[in-house]
Structures are given as structure tokens and as C-alpha cells.
Amino acid sequence: MKILHVSCSPRGNTSESYRLSRKIIKYLLEREPAAVVVDRVIGAGAIPHIDESYATALGGTRESSAERFPEGTMARSDVLIQELEHSDCVVIGTPMHNFTIPSALKAWVDHIVRVRRTFKATKDGYKGLLGNRPIYVAVSSGGRYSGGLARQPDFLTPYMRTVLGVIGFTDVTFFSVEGSSLGPEAVTEARAGADRALREHFSPSRARLHP
16 A cells, blocks of 8 residues: 655654644554555745646646646646546645645645546536545644634634545545744644544554555
8 A cells, every 4th residue: 555645844854833733654564564654744835836738738628637737746646536536545744834734735735626527517516536545734833723722713624624625635634833933832742632632543443454
């Protein structure tokens, strides 16, 4: 099986979201030791935003591919979508920026959520064209956005559930380290809470991942 690891923090592997996403992958590998991890780094401008060729292609009435736009981001879109199609599980590590996803993750979303390729519009609404699979989202935030101590809104979680659902991914689970800017004690507490949530979720009695 293949695990696609999408990481988008500008701080790379020193970020809380990256550390948390690697913990998720560790649990997955304990279940499936032979699994292959495919790393897709999208932070710090690693992938471009969609360009004119992409917009032109989607402006038509039928699907266009990279064959017509070999020099534009349509080709990159094809690669990123194929990574999803070939994965059995996806782990996304992301910080929360201004209450929502960072622009790097939005760029990835714009590449993979593509009409007539990963979803289609019907009279009954959008229909995802990708088969469902487990999606794990590891979130880090400077403030707290969940629970009784929440002091800021959360537009990240509902957005990711909605946009991934459009392409067919409805099995989405979130883990978080919140309050990373509130001092060492808050970070330690948040990490411990995330570890407890991971242990509970991946306990043998709740095994959900199948090759």
C-alpha cells in the first residue's frame, strides 16, 4: 500500500504540523510495515498556483489534459492527482494561518479539485470521481480553536471536510496541536493531548485502515 504525505508548513520538518503528521504515519506503518510513504512537500512555494493554461482548460466543456498544455500548471495538476489516485491513505500536515489553510495548501487543493477530472457537476450537486480512502489532517495553530479554551474561529476544518468531500474523500480525521504560541507549557500540554488522541484512534479495537 502507499501513504501519500503532503506537508505544507514553511518551517518544513521543524514545524509542529510536520511532527504530528509523522506521528500519524508511524502508527500507519505499525499496522502496515511494508507500506511505502510518498512525500509531497508543497510549502515555501514548492508548487505554483494555477495559471492561465489551467484556467483556460477548465473553461471549456470537456476535460483537457497536460497534452494540450505541456508547459503550464495543468501538467502539474495531472501529477498531483495521479499521486492521490495511487495512494491508499493520505496524511496532510498543515499549520493554521489566519484561521484557515495556508496559501500553499490552497494551491494544492486548486490543482487536485478539478472539474471533469476529480469531480463532476450534476443536477443533484457535485459528485466525487476519486474512490474514498482514509485522510488524516495534522493541524498546528498558534492559538486554540477547539474545546472550552477556544479563542479563535476555525475555518480550516469545515473547509477541508467540504473540499475533500467534493472529490470523494469523506473519511477525514483531524488531529491538532493548538496553542503553540502560548508558551512551552501550553505546547507540552497540546502535544500530550494529540498523543492521547492518536493512541485512542489507532488502538487495535478501532483499526480502520485496510490495504
